[in-house]
Amino acid sequence: MASNPQGKDVQAYPPTSLDFINRPNPVEPLAAPPKHPLHGASHLHSAYTHDLRRLLLDRVPRDAAGEAAAKRLRSEDEGSSRSNGTSQARDLPSLPRLPVRSGSGSKASRRRLPPTLSGLHQPPPDAGLLPSISVQHPRQQTPDAQVSPSEVKVAGTSNDTSYLERNDCSEAEKPALSAVKSRSKKPAKNKWSEQETADLLKGVAKFGIGSWSKILKCEEFSFNRRTALDLKDRFRVCCPEHYRKPKAQSQSQHDNIEGSVNKYAKPNDRKGASDLARLGIEQPFQKSTRRSRHGYTKEQDDALYRGFLEHGKSWAAIQKDEKVLAERTPTDLRDRFRLKYPKEYAAAGLAPRPEVFPQPPDRGSQAADTRDSSANRDKSTSEATANTDVPVRSEQPHLQPADSSPASRPYDPHVSLPNDVFLGIPADDEDMDTEPLTLDRGILDWAFETTKLNNQESSNSRGEYAPPPRASGTMPASSSSFSNTGNASALLPSLATITAVSDDSEQLELPSLMQYFSSIEGDSRSGGNSFLSFEELLSQS
DNA sequence: GTAGGGCTATGA
DNA sequence: TCATAGCCCTAC
Incomplete structure (x- = not known):
């Protein structure tokens, strides 16, 4: 001082x-x-x-x-x-005043978010001007790289919620996560073009109803970021009369199907015989050979459980032994048992059911990678399940998987919530009153690792904050390290704790991203107590 | 015959 | 458009 x-x-x-x-x-x-x-x-x-x-x-x-x-x-x-x-x-400085809610007399005691935390998962408004801190693919900033204003705008208004799609959170954190997700997850509509619809119908004519993946993969047809699920849904809208004959015994269900079609389909969405003829489709669509679905009754479930106690995982033996299961195949029984009794299934040393989240090419970025990582995740969860004897699926029924969902994607600092509560971008004050802001847990990993590093390295005995290694230029991978380091989760405050701060004077102190930026910029002062000011940031941009 | 994991019907 | 769960394919 x-x-x-x-x-x-x-x-x-x-x-x-x-x-x-x-x-x-x-x-x-x-x-x-x-x-x-x-x-x-x-x-x-x-x-x-x-x-x-x-x-x-x-x-x-x-x-x-x-x-x-x-x-x-x-x-x-x-x-x-x-x-x-x-x-x-x-x-006394006469700085620009913080926004004060008009007529906030009764709300004067409104809880303020710990400002140190509130923006850590968000990039600065001009993040495009700063080097990437992406986990896996740091953006290569060439000296002559120019970032257009539109690009910056996109980064600031993206609907991408990958930073929220985490399944390694505690139960207490889930409400906060879901609250933010519900606020920010609003995918843009991707309307079907006439050409896409035509390709879909031609594909169905070629491969038959139900072969959505084949149609999707066929190079003869092109679709705009569709999944097999999208194809099926579209066909159901366009050709309801061809899609799965409604159950004969339930006229009301038939009405519902028709009603739902009419509810969502515009008149020109429906494709009649003349439309099909114009596309060169003269023959009726080939029906799916897939068996129709049949829900399990309690009697069947009981029989299955009984059979499992007697025969173990010999599904064929169970199927032969229980008359009520005669219409099911052994694999059907395995599938049902896997779903209905995950704990027992895992106890038998079997892997839990994989979770499937089909994604269009652009949404999931790389399908092959998604599947590979999904398989890895399944293996890991299988081991975890076997070790802890806890059914993973039933424990986390509403969570997106970390890998196949956007959660598996690297933390992208260029993706942010639309509002920055402290860097000048207008914030919805009403939302702030009711919805907690969340913090990407990756930053906690980093903080923890850095703290541990500081404690271990005597070279920095003054207890100063040491920035991440400049050579890496990347933030630490968040999900795996966090979920695997029990110490980290034990030492660091949970999200619920952070968002539930009631004492206004309490503020968690975490390393600033500014500090990190300075370190990867090669600032020689980064090891000391110097920090980038606004002036310096502006001058560097 | 079984396990692993993908595909897709169903209903909201 | 999405979540769920029943059905299916393939390797072993």
């Missing part, structure tokens, strides 16, 4: 964005002086130098509010020097 000529303490580092964030709430001032978010050194918020204040005012856009603030400052300066000559007013 240095001293200015007036003898007052000033902070020993340029103000970072987090300093502005941690400015006391004008509604509910902090009882304790704020600390630096990285090394915990206290600094007085009222100790900004006059030069800094002038600098900040120069940076503030000279809109009406900015002019008013400048005028206010000037008048305060003059007034204070005229009146008592004290430097108190001079030392």
Whole structure:
């Protein structure tokens, strides 16, 4: 802590964005002086130098509010020097004010999010100007790389929620995750074009109803990011009369099917015989040879369980032994038992059922990779299930799998929630009242690993924060390391804990992304206590 | 015959 | 459009 000529303490580092964030709430001032978010050194918020204040005012856009603030400052300066000559007013910065909810009298005690955490899973608004911290594929920033404004905009408004698709969270964290997901997960509509529909119908004419994957893979036809499921759904809309004859015994169900078709299908979505003829489809569609589905009765389930107790996993023996299961194949029985009694199934040393989430090429990026990783995940969950004797599927019925879902994709810092609560992008204040912000757990891995590293390495005995190795240039893979490091999950606060902060003065202190940026930029100061200020970030861009 | 894992019908 | 679960394919 240095001293200015007036003898007052000033902070020993340029103000970072987090300093502005941690400015006391004008509604509910902090009882304790704020600390630096990285090394915990206290600094007085009222100790900004006059030069800094002038600098900040120069940076503030000279809109009406900015002019008013400048005028206010000037008048305060003059007034204070005229009146008592004290430097108190001079030392109080007149920074841009935090937004204060109008008419918030009754909500003045509204809980404030720990600002250090609230934006960590979000890139800065101009993230495209900064080097990638992607886990697996860091973006190659060439010196002449130009980022168009539209690209930055896309990064800031993406609907991608991959950073939310995690299944390694605790039960307490799930509500928070689902809340954010429900807020941000809104995939864009991908309407079927006439050409796509024509290709679909031709494909059905060629391969038959139900061969959706074959149609999808056939190079003869082209589809815009469709899955086999999409093809089936589209065909059901276009040709309901060809798709799965409704159950004869239930006229109401038949009505429902027709009703649902009419509900969603526009008149020109329905394809009649004339439409098919125009596409060169003269023959009726080949029906699927697939057996129709039959739900299991309680009697069948009981018989299956009984048979398993007697014959173990000899499904054929069970099928022969239980009359009520005569219509099922041994594999059917295996499938049902796997689903209905996962615990017993795992106890028999069998792998749990794989979870399938078909994705179009672009949504899943690389289908082959998805499947490979999905298989790996299944193996790992199988081992976990066998070891813990806990049915994985029944424990996590609503979670997307980590690998086949977007969760498996690397953490992408260029994907963010549409609002940044502290970097100036307008935020929906009402949402903030009811929905917690979430933090990508990968950052916690990193924090934990870094802390551990600092404790181990005596070279940094002053306890200073050490940035990640510059050579890697990547953030640590989050899901695997976190789920496998029980220590990390034990030492770090759960998401629920973070979002449930009730004491306004409590703020978790985690390493800043700014620090990381400075390290991968090769800043020689990165090992010390210097941090990139706004000025430096702007100048580097 | 069984296991692993993919495909797709069904209904919301 | 999606989640669920019954059905299916293939390797061993």
